[in-house]
Amino acid sequence: SYAMSTIGVGGLVVNKKREVLLVQERFAYFKNYFKLPGGCLDMGESIESGVEREVFEETGIRAHFRGILAFTYKEQFRFGHADVYFGCLMSLDENEEDQKITYDPGEIAACKWMSLDEWANSPEKHPVPITLHLARLAIDVLDGREQLLEPDRIEV
Template sequence: MSIPIQQAYLHCPRCGGKHDDPGRVPFRCDRCQFAVFFGPVAAVGGLIVDSENKLLLVRRARNPGKGQWGLPGGFVDSGESVEDALAREVYEETRLRLKRTELLITSPNQYDYQGIVTQVIDLFYVCRAVDPTTVILEPAELDDYAWVNPTADHLDNMAFESNRIAIEHWMG
């Protein structure tokens, strides 16, 4: 069973005191007054388009969403710009280097990792790759890819609803 991250905080991470009201936002320790606000973390996704206006979809090799389609992307690291995170994540997952990016849409998302659900804000960019013919997948993360004109079958098998929303927005 998955639970929101705020319900997983049963003890204060600063002083170790037991928390009597799990799920309250913000988490506030009665003993030392430490607070956690559980704001969303940032993630990026690339809608990489080739010269024929086909979209690159990648199939996830691990959970969440194992076996389902998604967009190249991932979490923004601490101290990293969103644009740098997009370039890094796309390169790590596909070995594609980006030459042009344009913000398309942002969307809230929930990331369920090992039963703990974290709130995420996804930022989706329409991208062009320097050489879209050189996709090399990171096998620990992805096991297939396709350049497609997305169909209902693709959209119905997306790992994350926010990816579907971004693709539908791009399709107009």
């Protein structure tokens, strides 16, 4: 047997009002739960380009990768395969702050901006523990108390 893993990414997009971009999946395990936009990397895709693509596909918002907040590993995820998930901090350029949210209603039920501080201080809004951790880490990074992880590149 061969090792099989999926690589997932979630984009914690913060605007200049310190709001976070959240989506509600149409067919979700947890109902009425807003999460970070994201998904799986395509074969050969980098974390940076993958999270930017996923955020755009799910929300219509062009956001830019700043760094990795944290990552998780689940040994048994889908179909018995392992999963590595990277939570990434993302931002908007000054001229991109007024982008209109657009999403596919076949995949996404709702999409909204919410106060990052409110989201980070509402444990009941986080049925998956990593999102609460990412929200609090993002605040610490934005306030200068923590640093982002940077993906290393090794040429072979």
